[in-house]
Amino acid sequence: MPDDKTNSWEVRAAAHTLYGFTDLPTIAERGTVVLTGGHGPYVRDVHGREYLDANSGLWNMVAGFDHPGLTACAQEQYARFPGYHAFFGRMSDRTVELSEKLVEVSPFEQGRVFYTNSGSEANDTLVKMLWFLNAAEGQPERRKILTRVNGYHGVTVVSASMTGKPYNSVFGLPLPGFLHLSCPHYWRNGAEGETEAAFTARMAAELEAVIAREGAETIAAFVAEPVMGAGGVIVPSEGYFQAVAPILKKHGIPLVSDEVICGFGRTGARWGCEQYGFMPDAIISSKNLTAGFFPMGAVILGPELADRLQRASEAIEEFPHGFTASGHPVGCAIALKAIEVILDGADGEAPLIENVRRLTPGFEAGMAKLAEHPNIGEWRGKGLMGALEAVADKASKTPFPGTLSVSERIANTCTDHGLICRPLGQSVVLCPPFIMTDAQMAEMFEKLGAALTKVFDEVA
Numbered sequence: 001m002p003d004d005k006t007n008s009w010e011v012r013a014a015a016h017t018l019y020g021f022t023d024l025p026t027i028a029e030r031g032t033v034v035l036t037g038g039h040g041p042y043v044r045d046v047h048g049r050e051y052l053d054a055n056s057g058l059w060n061m062v063a064g065f066d067h068p069g070l071t072a073c074a075q076e077q078y079a080r081f082p083g084y085h086a087f088f089g090r091m092s093d094r095t096v097e098l099s100e101k102l103v104e105v106s107p108f109e110q111g112r113v114f115y116t117n118s119g120s121e122a123n124d125t126l127v128k129m130l131w132f133l134n135a136a137e138g139q140p141e142r143r144k145i146l147t148r149v150n151g152y153h154g155v156t157v158v159s160a161s162m163t164g165k166p167y168n169s170v171f172g173l174p175l176p177g178f179l180h181l182s183c184p185h186y187w188r189n190g191a192e193g194e195t196e197a198a199f200t201a202r203m204a205a206e207l208e209a210v211i212a213r214e215g216a217e218t219i220a221a222f223v224a225e226p227v228m229g230a231g232g233v234i235v236p237s238e239g240y241f242q243a244v245a246p247i248l249k250k251h252g253i254p255l256v257s258d259e260v261i262c263g264f265g266r267t268g269a270r271w272g273c274e275q276y277g278f279m280p281d282a283i284i285s286s287k288n289l290t291a292g293f294f295p296m297g298a299v300i301l302g303p304e305l306a307d308r309l310q311r312a313s314e315a316i317e318e319f320p321h322g323f324t325a326s327g328h329p330v331g332c333a334i335a336l337k338a339i340e341v342i343l344d345g346a347d348g349e350a351p352l353i354e355n356v357r358r359l360t361p362g363f364e365a366g367m368a369k370l371a372e373h374p375n376i377g378e379w380r381g382k383g384l385m386g387a388l389e390a391v392a393d394k395a396s397k398t399p400f401p402g403t404l405s406v407s408e409r410i411a412n413t414c415t416d417h418g419l420i421c422r423p424l425g426q427s428v429v430l431c432p433p434f435i436m437t438d439a440q441m442a443e444m445f446e447k448l449g450a451a452l453t454k455v456f457d458e459v460a
């Protein structure tokens, strides 16, 4: 609740900080939640209230908010070498080690890594790499980028252009040459009487048609999240990647997997592309890469793109791109530790990815139980990411009127009861940290279930 004392944290937050992706009327009414610390999957606000964060911060704090191994490794690296760049033929030893590790755990037999500070910058970097190497190879017109409606790839000018969300029109985006294909969400977009297989075939036919219309020689890449995250946890229709990958291959168009959310275990597999059985030409990573303990992103190029970029760079003697903090030694040390914690198990603990797999059946059962509610149209998800979509009428899938803000009300009710989850369109999204216990999972479903009942009683 907003505190009317003029020097409250809520008033001070609103006075001097600009909000990103925040509903300002809600802030005016409810105030800002100002957080000061955390323990395991819980965060604590300045009033001492605790919240179970069923969103892992912003998908990324998968090891919780006080992981001792990650904290210790950051402290050690700060003491040893607190910062350096990766320009002019210099880089830190930790950067060398992280790249080796990333290629080792990637689906690629060989590859090269470029570091950024965020997922948005990683997508921007990828696009610049492709524009650069296509031009060097005598194909300067090969610049168009294909993504999907509802795909989320970031907020910089290029990555926002890749993002398939209507809100970017307020910026006059997308830029020309960024094309959005249909969202492969069968439940919502399947036609009357259309089977899932026919829907997938329709998605593939659309891709073929767009390539024919635009000309394959003008298309630099197709970039896709294995499961769309910020689009509302959209699981691809059955066989989707098996249908699109061969079309892209036939036309020589690189397939890039944006694994910023799916990478490092979120779906229960190491990578989303492994979960869905396709081989990309490059991977975009961020978020889980450092378990949220450092801002960092990475472009991991498979062998073919890595070789082509190397040749193009040699031709003009450099690849003129990089961020001051690319390959930051502290970020790299933390990422090495996070990968160990998630995939291998560190300090005598089991790998967190095993806990994701162990928790998944209970997570699915809890979601399926909530989806029995007459005002939940669909639950969907993979591994420890899921969404419940609210509907006014289940049979016709009719959404509630936007003016009722149903998903916001559910999320706000949860917050009042000590649970953080995220409204996204008409859905409520859950992506709990990988360290959750069974008791915490039960607490999450109990609080969410109570909030659903309360809000649907009010609006239905």
Ligand SMILES: *Cc1c(COP(=O)(O)O)cnc(C)c1O
Pocket: 117, 118, 119, 120, 121, 123, 152, 153, 154, 155, 225, 229, 230, 258, 259, 260, 261, 286, 287, 297
């Ligand atoms: C979050 C996200 C990004 C952007 O990452 P930032 O670090 O916020 O710039 C890109 N792609 C996907 C799939 C994401 O979820």
